[in-house]
Amino acid sequence: MSHHALPYRLPALPLRRSVLACALLLAALPAAQAQSAADTEAGVAAIDQVTVVGSRARNRTVFDSAVPIDRFGTREVENALAGGDLGAALQNLSPSINFPRIESSGAADSVRGIQLRGLAPDQVLVLINGKRRHASAVLDTESSFAGIVPVDVNAIPPGAIDHIEILRDGAGAQYGSDAVAGVINIVLKKARTGGSASVSYGANHTDFKPTDDRKTDGQTTIVNADYGVPVGDVGYFRFGLESRDRNPTNRAGASDAGWTSWNSTPADLALDGKVVFKSGDSQQRNHYAFYNMLAPIADGVDAYSFATVNQRKSDGSAYFRYPGDPSNVPALYPNGYRPTTRGDATDVSVVAGLRITQGAWNWDVSARHGGNKFRYDLANSANASLGAASPTSFHLSTFDFDQDAVNADVTRALDLGIGAPGNLALGAEYMRETYTSSPGDPASYSAGTAAAGTVPDAPPGAQAGPGLRPQDTFDGRRSVRSVYLDVESELTARLLLGVAARYSDYSDFGNASTGKLSARYKVADGFLLRGSLSNSFRAPALVQTGFRFSTLNFNSDGTGLQTASLLPASDSLARAFGAQNLKPEKSTNLSLGAAWKPQRNTSVTVDAYRIKLRDRITRTSDLQSDAATAYLASIGRTDIESVAYLANLLDTTTTGLDLVVNHDLPLAGGKLDLNAALNLNKTRIDNVHQSSAALAQIDPELTLLTENNLFRIRHASPKTKLVLSADWQAAQWGWQARATRFGALKDFSYDDDAELIDGVHAQRFGAVWSVDLEAQYKLTTKLTVSAGGNNIFDRYPDRVRQTNNASYGGALPYNFINPIGLNGAYFYGRVRYTF
Numbered sequence: 126m127s128h129h130a131l132p133y134r135l136p137a138l139p140l141r142r143s144v145l146a147c148a149l150l151l152a153a154l155p156a157a158q159a160q161s162a163a164d165t166e167a168g169v170a171a172i173d174q175v176t177v178v179g180s181r182a183r184n185r186t187v188f189d190s191a192v193p194i195d196r197f198g199t200r201e202v203e204n205a206l207a208g209g210d211l212g213a214a215l216q217n218l219s220p221s222i223n224f225p226r227i228e229s230s231g232a233a234d235s236v237r238g239i240q241l242r243g244l245a246p247d248q249v250l251v252l253i254n255g256k257r258r259h260a261s262a263v264l265d266t267e268s269s270f271a272g273i274v275p276v277d278v279n280a281i282p283p284g285a286i287d288h289i290e291i292l293r294d295g296a297g298a299q300y301g302s303d304a305v306a307g308v309i310n311i312v313l314k315k316a317r318t319g320g321s322a323s324v325s326y327g328a329n330h331t332d333f334k335p336t337d338d339r340k341t342d343g344q345t346t347i348v349n350a351d352y353g354v355p356v357g358d359v360g361y362f363r364f365g366l367e368s369r370d371r372n373p374t375n376r377a378g379a380s381d382a383g384w385t386s387w388n389s390t391p392a393d394l395a396l397d398g399k400v401v402f403k404s405g406d407s408q409q410r411n412h413y414a415f416y417n418m419l420a421p422i423a424d425g426v427d428a429y430s431f432a433t434v435n436q437r438k439s440d441g442s443a444y445f446r447y448p449g450d451p452s453n454v455p456a457l458y459p460n461g462y463r464p465t466t467r468g469d470a471t472d473v474s475v476v477a478g479l480r481i482t483q484g485a486w487n488w489d490v491s492a493r494h495g496g497n498k499f500r501y502d503l504a505n506s507a508n509a510s511l512g513a514a515s516p517t518s519f520h521l522s523t524f525d526f527d528q529d530a531v532n533a534d535v536t537r538a539l540d541l542g543i544g545a546p547g548n549l550a551l552g553a554e555y556m557r558e559t560y561t562s563s564p565g566d567p568a569s570y571s572a573g574t575a576a577a578g579t580v581p582d583a584p585p586g587a588q589a590g591p592g593l594r595p596q597d598t599f600d601g602r603r604s605v606r607s608v609y610l611d612v613e614s615e616l617t618a619r620l621l622l623g624v625a626a627r628y629s630d631y632s633d634f635g636n637a638s639t640g641k642l643s644a645r646y647k648v649a650d651g652f653l654l655r656g657s658l659s660n661s662f663r664a665p666a667l668v669q670t671g672f673r674f675s676t677l678n679f680n681s682d683g684t685g686l687q688t689a690s691l692l693p694a695s696d697s698l699a700r701a702f703g704a705q706n707l708k709p710e711k712s713t714n715l716s717l718g719a720a721w722k723p724q725r726n727t728s729v730t731v732d733a734y735r736i737k738l739r740d741r742i743t744r745t746s747d748l749q750s751d752a753a754t755a756y757l758a759s760i761g762r763t764d765i766e767s768v769a770y771l772a773n774l775l776d777t778t779t780t781g782l783d784l785v786v787n788h789d790l791p792l793a794g795g796k797l798d799l800n801a802a803l804n805l806n807k808t809r810i811d812n813v814h815q816s817s818a819a820l821a822q823i824d825p826e827l828t829l830l831t832e833n834n835l836f837r838i839r840h841a842s843p844k845t846k847l848v849l850s851a852d853w854q855a856a857q858w859g860w861q862a863r864a865t866r867f868g869a870l871k872d873f874s875y876d877d878d879a880e881l882i883d884g885v886h887a888q889r890f891g892a893v894w895s896v897d898l899e900a901q902y903k904l905t906t907k908l909t910v911s912a913g914g915n916n917i918f919d920r921y922p923d924r925v926r927q928t929n930n931a932s933y934g935g936a937l938p939y940n941f942i943n944p945i946g947l948n949g950a951y952f953y954g955r956v957r958y959t960f
Contacts, residue, residue: 238275259495272744284349295714297661320352327953374405382934390449547614565592599671703817781806795855
C-alpha cells in the first residue's frame with residue numbers, strides 16, 4: 126500500500142515515536158522464534174480463537190475474519206477492571222475506545238458512554254452473548270457529544286464477564302441500528318462447575334498540585350462471587366453477585382470566582398481562595414446480579430437464558446451558589462451552598478430462547494426484555510422563589526425506558542455447487558420500545574413570590590434543576606420490524622466473500638435498507654488482505670424524541686451561569702427557535718486492511734477506515750442573546766434564559782488507522798504475552814446546518830452551533846492512542862504492565878488571550894502517558910493475592926489556562942475531556958479464592 130492510501134500522514138514527532146515503539150516490538154520478534162517453538166501447546170492465542178461477532182459462520186477465528194476483531198480473555202478483562210468500571214476497562218483494553226469522564230454534570234455522574242473510533246457513544250452497538258443491549262433512559266446533555274443516548278455499559282456486572290469481542294467495522298446490515306463505528310460483544314461466564322470469590326480494596330493517592338495537597342480519596346471496595354452448577358451432561362447454570370462501593374473524589378481548586386455572583390457581595394468575595402466547588406467522581410453504590418444458563422431439553426434442542434441486574438445510587442455535585450446570589454436563600458444557607466445531585470438507576474436485562482438443530486439447519490429463537498429506569502433527585506438545594514419556606518431536597522423527575530423483542534435466526538452450511546463451502550444466515554425481529562418521563566415535586570418547578578428577607582429576582586424552581594413540570598412529561602412508544610440475510614462463502618481456497626443485507630421498518634421514522642460487502646484474500650499462508658464496504662442507519666433513539674430538562678451552565682462567553690432548557694424537537698418553543706422533526710443518521714463505511722502471522726505466536730494487523738456520516742444528531746448550542754431573552758420574556762418564559770434542542774446538524778467524515786501487534790514467548794518458567802496497539806483518527810466536518818427562517822425571526826445573528834461547539838467536535842478527542850502491554854504468567858507468580866499514551870487534543874477556551882486556532886480561542890493539551898502495573902502470587906492452588914496500581918506515576922492532563930474565565934477563577938483546574946481523567950494514581954489490593 127502506498128502512503129497515498131493512508132487516511133493522513135503522521136502528524137508529529139511524538140506520534141512517530143509511538144509508531145516506533147510498535148516497530149521495536151516487531152523487530153524483537155524473530156529473536157524469540159526459536160524459543161517460542163517449545164510453547165506450541167501452551168494455549169491458543171486470542172487471534173486464533175473463534176469469534177461470535179463479524180461473521181455468523183461458527184468456525185470463523187479472529188485472524189481469518191474479513192473485518193478487524195479484537196478478543197480479550199478473562200484475565201485481560203479482570204486486570205483492566207481493577208479499581209474501575211467496565212467503561213474504564215474497555216478504554217484500557219482497546220486503543221480504539223475512549224471513555225471521557227464528565228465530572229459534576231448531573232445525570233452524567235451516573236451514566237457515561239464509550240467512544241469507538243472517535244465517534245459518538247450511541248454509534249457503537251453493544252451485545253451480550255450476541256444479543257442487543259438496550260440503551261439508557263437518560264440523554265447525555267453535557268459531554269462533547271451532547272444529545273446522545275448511550276448504552277450504560279457500567280450497568281453490566283464486571284464479575285460476570287468471560288471475554289470481550291470488539292468488531293471495529295460498520296455492521297448495520299448484520300446487526301441493525303447503532304452499529305456505525307462497530308460492535309462490542311460481552312460474553313458471560315459459563316463454566317459448568319466450580320466458582321470464585323474475591324475482595325478488593327483501593328483508593329486514589331495523588332499529589333494534587335492546584336492546592337499543593339496530598340489527597341487520598343475515592344476509596345473503593347469490590348466484593349464478588351460466582352458459581353456454576355452442571356445441568357445435564359453439557360448444560361450449565363452460572364450465577365453471581367457483586368457489590369462496588371466508591372467514595373467521591375474532588376479535584377476542584379481554590380476559587381476566586383466571587384465576581385461571578387449576581388452582585389459580588391462582601392460575603393461572596395470572602396469565599397475567594399477557598400475550595401467551594403467540586404470536580405471529580407461521584408460517590409457510587411453499585412449492586413449487581415447475573416445468571417447464564419444452558420439446559421439440554423431434547424436431542425438437538427437446548428434452552429438458554431441469561432440476565433443481568435444493576436442497582437446504582439450516585440451522588441454528584443452541581444455548581445456552588447454564592448451567599449449573595451439570587452439563587453440563594455440566606456435564611457437557609459447564610460454561607461452559600463453546593464447542591465447535591467442524586468441519581469438512582471435500576472437496569473434489568475433478561476433473555477430466553479431455544480437453539481434447535483434440524484439436519485443442516487440451526488435455529489435460534491429468543492425473546493428479550495431490557496429496562497433502564499433513572500430517578501433524579503436533589504439534596505442541599507433550594508427554590509429561592511419560595512424563600513425560607515423552600516424545601517432543601519427535591520425529586521426532579523423519573524425517566525423510564527423499556528425495550529422488548531422477539532427474534533429468530535437461522536443458519537446453515539451452504540454449498541454453492543461449485544465446490545465453494547459457505548454459510549447462510551437469515552433472520553427476523555420485532556422490537557417494541559416505550560419511554561416515559563414523570564414530573565418532579567411541585568416545589569421543584571414552581572415559581573413562588575420570594576418571602577421577605579430573600580434576595581430580589583429569585584429564580585423559580587429548584588437549583589440544579591428545576592424539576593420536570595406535569596405538562597412537560599412524555600409518554601412515547603414505537604415498534605421496529607427487521608429482516609436480514611447474510612451469506613459468506615470461500616469461493617476459492619484463498620478468497621472469502623461476504624454479503625449482508627437488512628431491511629428495517631420503524632413505526633415513527635419509516636424504513637431503511639442497509640447492506641455490506643466484505644472480502645478476505647489469503648495472499649499466502651499467514652498473510653491476508655481484507656476489506657469491507659457498508660452503509661448503516663441509526664434511527665433517533667426514542668429518548669431523543671421526548672427528553673427535556675433544564676440545567677445551569679456557562680453562558681456563551683464563560684462569564685457567568687444561566688438556566689438553559691433542553692427541549693424535544695416537537696416542543697412548540699423549540700419549533701419557534703427553528704426545531705424540525707429528527708431524521709435518521711446515515712453512514713457509509715469503508716475499511717481496508719491486512720493481517721500477518723509470520724509465526725505461530727506472532728500476529729500483526731493493520732486496518733485503515735473511513736466513516737462518512739450524514740445528518741448527525743447533536744444538541745444545539747444554548748440559543749441565547751438579548752433578542753432571545755426579549756422573545757422569551759414576551760411569551761412569559763422568564764424561568765429560562767436560553768433554549769436548546771436536538772437536530773440533524775452535521776455531516777462528518779472520520780478517517781483512521783488501527784495497528785495491532787501480538788507476540789507470546791516462554792520466559793523464566795512462564796509465558797509472556799506482548800501487545801502493542803495504535804489508533805489514529807481524525808474527524809472532519811463536511812457540512813453544518815446553522816440556521817432556519819424561524820430562528821432568524823427571533824435573532825438573525827444566532828447560529829445553531831457556535832464555533833466553540835464545532836471546535837470541540839473536531840478536536841476534543843485524542844487523535845492518537847497507543848497501548849503497550851505485557852502479561853507474564855508462571856506457576857505461582859504473575860504480573861501485568863500496561864502503558865497507554867493518550868494523544869494531544871484541543872478544546873476551546875473562555876480566555877480571550879488564548880491562542881487562536883481555526884478562528885477560535887483555544888488551548889492545546891499535550892499527550893499524556895498512564896502506566897498500570899499489577900502483580901499476583903498464588904498462596905495455594907486456590908488462593909491468589911494481587912496488588913497493583915493504575916496511573917502509578919500520578920499523571921494528570923495539562924492544566925487549564927489559569928485565568929478567571931478559563932478555569933472559573935481556579936475552581937476547575939483541569940478539563941474533563943481528556944480520557945486519562947482527573948483522579949491521579951489509584952492503588953489496590955485483591956484476594957481471590959477459587960473452588
